[in-house]
Amino acid sequence: MDQNIQYQRFLLAAIVCCLMSVITTLGIHSNLFELGELSFDERIRLFENSKYIANRFWVIVHCLLVLIAMLGFLLIQFKKNPGFTILGFVFFAVFSFTEIFRQMFVFFYLNNLRRSYIQTDDVAVQEIIQINMDHAGLIGYALFGLFIVAFAFGNICYGISLFGSTKIDRILAYLLLIWGFGNLTAFGNEFWESESIGQFIEYFSIIYQPIMRALLGFWMLHKFKQIIANKAAVNNMYN
Numbered sequence: 001m002d003q004n005i006q007y008q009r010f011l012l013a014a015i016v017c018c019l020m021s022v023i024t025t026l027g028i029h030s031n032l033f034e035l036g037e038l039s040f041d042e043r044i045r046l047f048e049n050s051k052y053i054a055n056r057f058w059v060i061v062h063c064l065l066v067l068i069a070m071l072g073f074l075l076i077q078f079k080k081n082p083g084f085t086i087l088g089f090v091f092f093a094v095f096s097f098t099e100i101f102r103q104m105f106v107f108f109y110l111n112n113l114r115r116s117y118i119q120t121d122d123v124a125v126q127e128i129i130q131i132n133m134d135h136a137g138l139i140g141y142a143l144f145g146l147f148i149v150a151f152a153f154g155n156i157c158y159g160i161s162l163f164g165s166t167k168i169d170r171i172l173a174y175l176l177l178i179w180g181f182g183n184l185t186a187f188g189n190e191f192w193e194s195e196s197i198g199q200f201i202e203y204f205s206i207i208y209q210p211i212m213r214a215l216l217g218f219w220m221l222h223k224f225k226q227i228i229a230n231k232a233a234v235n236n237m238y239n
Helices: 002-029 040-044 050-077 082-119 123-161 167-192 195-237
Strands: none
Touching: 002 050, 002 195, 040 082, 050 082, 050 123, 050 195, 082 123, 123 167, 167 195
């Protein structure tokens, strides 16, 4: 009985996290943290910029919310399709920890390079630091690529796991596949550099992604109610 209660409580927490991720998604893809055009001196002092720091923490919180929410999905869907559901969660775990690492990389490496640049008057040292900052940007860019691909395949695997079930599940499956392939398109456009595709991805991110997170949250809530109803029916049989 205690295990069932703990299971139900975690599912409720995962549903709340999923719905909260709608807000964090909107914050990430809106102009909430927009800094505008920055001069070199302003970029060097980003570690002092409260909006910039808040954005880093916002992203970390978002990744944790998504990770907990997707673990809730795993617990709901595991018995129906364990293979693709587990694989999907692995991709979401990679997505979350890659992006969290990218933010920590900014906090503890890139921002310390910025501080060091300001604290030294040695031009040669500043040039070395600037080269390291450029290289740090490239490392961050590579991590961003992994983040996009892992997220895309997480959605695709979760989508596949829903096939062969109810009509609502199949509809969500197709929507998740669209989400996954949309993110793969975003990854591809890092190489194609198509302006039209870039605009599409921008609207896709700010409109489709929050809607999908809300739909996932309501789907999980629907499944949660079914779980409660089924357990109540079983209990009535033995009472």
